[in-house]
Amino acid sequence: MSKSSLTLIAGSEKTKHALQEQLEQLLGDFVHIKSHAADEGIPQTLEDTIILYSSDTAYTRTKGMYSLNAKKIIVGKRTVHHEYIDKLLRIPEGSAVLLVNDDDDATNRLIESFYQLGIDHVQFIPFRKGNLFYEDVQIAVSPGETHLCPSYIKEVIDIGVRLFDMTTILEVVECCGLNKDISSKISERYISNIIELQRKLLDAERDAKQMSEHIQNVVGTVDDGILVVNQEGRITVFNPRLAALFHVVVQDVVNKDIEHVINCRDITDFILNGKDESKYFEIDGVGVVIFRLQMTKENTIVATFKSVHQAFEIEKTAQREMRNKGFHTKYGFNDIIGEHAVMKERKRIAKKLALSEHPILIQGETGTGKELFAHAIHQHSLRKNRPFLAVNCSALTESLLESELFGYEEGTFTGAQKGGKKGLFELADNGTIFLDEIGDISLTVQSHLLRVLQEGEIRRIGGGRIIPINVRVITATNKDLQGKIRDGSFRSDLFYRLNVLNLCIPPLIERRADIPLLIKHIITKSGKWVKVEQNVLEYFMQYEWPGNIRELKSTIDYMLTVCEGNVVTKRDLPSMLGQAGGSVASEYTECESMLEIRERAFILEIIMQCNEKGKAASRELISSQSKESDVVLSPQQIRRRLDILESEGFVVKGRGRAGTKITAAGMEYLYFLKSKRAVYS
Numbered sequence: 217m218s219k220s221s222l223t224l225i226a227g228s229e230k231t232k233h234a235l236q237e238q239l240e241q242l243l244g245d246f247v248h249i250k251s252h253a254a255d256e257g258i259p260q261t262l263e264d265t266i267i268l269y270s271s272d273t274a275y276t277r278t279k280g281m282y283s284l285n286a287k288k289i290i291v292g293k294r295t296v297h298h299e300y301i302d303k304l305l306r307i308p309e310g311s312a313v314l315l316v317n318d319d320d321d322a323t324n325r326l327i328e329s330f331y332q333l334g335i336d337h338v339q340f341i342p343f344r345k346g347n348l349f350y351e352d353v354q355i356a357v358s359p360g361e362t363h364l365c366p367s368y369i370k371e372v373i374d375i376g377v378r379l380f381d382m383t384t385i386l387e388v389v390e391c392c393g394l395n396k397d398i399s400s401k402i403s404e405r406y407i408s409n410i411i412e413l414q415r416k417l418l419d420a421e422r423d424a425k426q427m428s429e430h431i432q433n434v435v436g437t438v439d440d441g442i443l444v445v446n447q448e449g450r451i452t453v454f455n456p457r458l459a460a461l462f463h464v465v466v467q468d469v470v471n472k473d474i475e476h477v478i479n480c481r482d483i484t485d486f487i488l489n490g491k492d493e494s495k496y497f498e499i500d501g502v503g504v505v506i507f508r509l510q511m512t513k514e515n516t517i518v519a520t521f522k523s524v525h526q527a528f529e530i531e532k533t534a535q536r537e538m539r540n541k542g543f544h545t546k547y548g549f550n551d552i553i554g555e556h557a558v559m560k561e562r563k564r565i566a567k568k569l570a571l572s573e574h575p576i577l578i579q580g581e582t583g584t585g586k587e588l589f590a591h592a593i594h595q596h597s598l599r600k601n602r603p604f605l606a607v608n609c610s611a612l613t614e615s616l617l618e619s620e621l622f623g624y625e626e627g628t629f630t631g632a633q634k635g636g637k638k639g640l641f642e643l644a645d646n647g648t649i650f651l652d653e654i655g656d657i658s659l660t661v662q663s664h665l666l667r668v669l670q671e672g673e674i675r676r677i678g679g680g681r682i683i684p685i686n687v688r689v690i691t692a693t694n695k696d697l698q699g700k701i702r703d704g705s706f707r708s709d710l711f712y713r714l715n716v717l718n719l720c721i722p723p724l725i726e727r728r729a730d731i732p733l734l735i736k737h738i739i740t741k742s743g744k745w746v747k748v749e750q751n752v753l754e755y756f757m758q759y760e761w762p763g764n765i766r767e768l769k770s771t772i773d774y775m776l777t778v779c780e781g782n783v784v785t786k787r788d789l790p791s792m793l794g795q796a797g798g799s800v801a802s803e804y805t806e807c808e809s810m811l812e813i814r815e816r817a818f819i820l821e822i823i824m825q826c827n828e829k830g831k832a833a834s835r836e837l838i839s840s841q842s843k844e845s846d847v848v849l850s851p852q853q854i855r856r857r858l859d860i861l862e863s864e865g866f867v868v869k870g871r872g873r874a875g876t877k878i879t880a881a882g883m884e885y886l887y888f889l890k891s892k893r894a895v896y897s
């Protein structure tokens with residue numbers, strides 16, 4: 217079959233090329249195509265099977281210029297090149313868009329065809345020659361006539377030459393008398409171009425989806441709660457951390473109105489309309505600071521929820537750094553929780569005592585916070601920038617305590633450090649020394665200490681050199697010192713030296729109203745976002761707390777470790793609560809001494825902390841941490857103790873680098889040891 221023939225007549229050369237290319241691509245295999253542009257001049261005689269005009273304008277502009285002999289004349293209809301539709305759809309909704317073409321009629325027709333194509337999210341304004349300013353217009357669109365655009369317009373989208381639409385192509389196919397197979401092949405070619413665009417759009421959509429999933433995953437790993445709301449107050453981002461805080465499921469809250477999800481007016485008001493950058497809130501007893509950021513360009517608000525615990529952690533790291541450089545206090549009066557009138561009064565008095573230079577004796581039951589007060593007093597004193605050194609007198613043997621306190625000269629005893637060692641009194645010079653459990657020191661150490669206090673100078677063990685010292689002494693005990701004086705185990709002259717100022721800390725049962733506050737404080741510091749069931753609280757309010765706040769703290773720590781989900785229930789109570797001072801000890805092998813209790817508790821505590829962080833608890837790690845505590849243990853000593861703990865079923869030792877793990881029985885035992893330690897006397 218011989219090829220049909222077609223002549224294309226276009227207005228401009230540029231249009232001619234673009235349309236010739238389109239026709240070649242679609243019909244070139246079956247139709248012979250020639251083309252002319254009015255710009256270049258058209259032959260006097262045009263003779264062909266089909267004469268195809270690029271547009272109405274091309275037809276009316278050229279029709280008298282030549283003699284015409286054709287079987288069929290077609291005036292083509294054109295539409296936006298599919299590749300540009302995507303660009304047009306990306307113009308922000310509601311924008312005013314100037315449509316620039318070289319002919320007013322063509323401009324109007326183009327606008328009409330845009331609307332018909334469904335590109336109606338913007339408002340098209342027709343360009344008129346001679347009118348160079350269009351108010352509020354920042355974007356222009358032009359089918360290849362961009363040189364006509366007013367120069368102030370920032371963004372010009374060139375949609376290129378528009379191509380023949382499907383109906384024009386089908387009309388040509390019909391006139392050429394091509395068989396069905398060929399005509400369907402041609403329409404498939406036309407459609408495949410559109411499918412290609414669709415594919416690109418799908419690719420872009422998939423990329424965007426992947427990117428959004430990636431961002432979701434990143435947001436999911438962040439330790440802070442993240443919330444984003446759009447201008448209508450609907451939630452667009454709500455990360456899992458936040459879902460845990462509000463006890464909701466992420467999928468259920470995205471796209472919901474923020475006020476339906478967070479039903480605390482103060483919080484939603486702050487997020488939506490707050491003037492400050494950040495604000496503190498309590499959400500189900502958890503202290504958080506919300507930081508808000510208004511993203512004006514995107515019309516969204518981003519709120520980050522930071523746990524107060526993190527702030528504590530940062531502070532702790534900073535304090536650790538400080539301590540590495542010198543010896544500093546860890547706590548101030550603000551760390552002592554207690555709103556009960558007696559506590560308030562004790563804090564007021566302690567602040568006054570802090571400012572004097574005299575020794576202070578702090579008395580109170582075990583775990584009432586005596587050490588905490590000692591720290592706070594130093595921090596409030598004029599010596600606050602000088603060292604603060606604490607020593608637990610009951611944890612050391614007599615000779616070790618002496619050498620720790622007063623130091624020794626080189627060669628004093630086997631194993632003594634080369635060059636001798638400074639004692640804590642020397643190290644604390646111009647600062648404060650805190651002697652905890654002073655009631656437990658031997659008569660020998662008592663007389664040594666008395667001499668130091670009377671003379672204001674020390675002599676290292678094994679040395680003759682006198683070293684003047686300027687140290688303020690704070691002591692603490694849970695023992696009845698007067699009773700000890702009566703039975704001759706404590707020197708009265710030392711007592712009067714130490715007890716110049718006296719502070720008595722009340723036990724927890726005398727200030728039960730502080731229990732909820734303390735619970736909240738302990739949970740917040742643990743970093744867990746959980747709630748405590750009302751009946752647990754009621755139980756806590758009735759319990760005697762012989763180990764005071766230390767016992768309360770270790771009970772809550774235990775419950776936080778074993779509880780499931782976000783609520784601490786009565787099920788999580790340690791089975792031994794209330795029996796700490798009672799007969800339960802018979803369940804476990806009796807510890808020989810307070811030191812053994814401390815050692816076992818220390819080792820188990822470190823293992824539990826490591827396990828919680830997913831780290832391996834090696835002997836070396838436990839040993840190195842022990843150096844910073846009041847139980848110093850070598851890796852060999854730890855090995856022996858771990859063997860015993862394993863034989864008792866409290867730990868499981870891993871091979872190689874796996875480290876040791878605490879068992880559930882071990883956790884209960886740890887709790888028991890802590891409470892035992894608390895009531896031990």
Ligand SMILES: Nc1ncnc2c1ncn2[C@@H]1O[C@H](COP(=O)(O)OP(=O)(O)OP(=O)(O)O)[C@@H](O)[C@H]1O
Pocket residue numbers: 551552553554580581582583584585586587588589652653692693694737765766769894
């Ligand atoms: N008022 C309080 N506010 C917050 N935490 C407290 C308070 N009192 C005690 N604690 C916490 O309880 C635990 C025991 O406190 P501390 O060691 O100061 O007690 P203590 O009276 O010195 O005990 P002991 O007589 O056994 O040496 C610590 O973890 C401490 O931080």
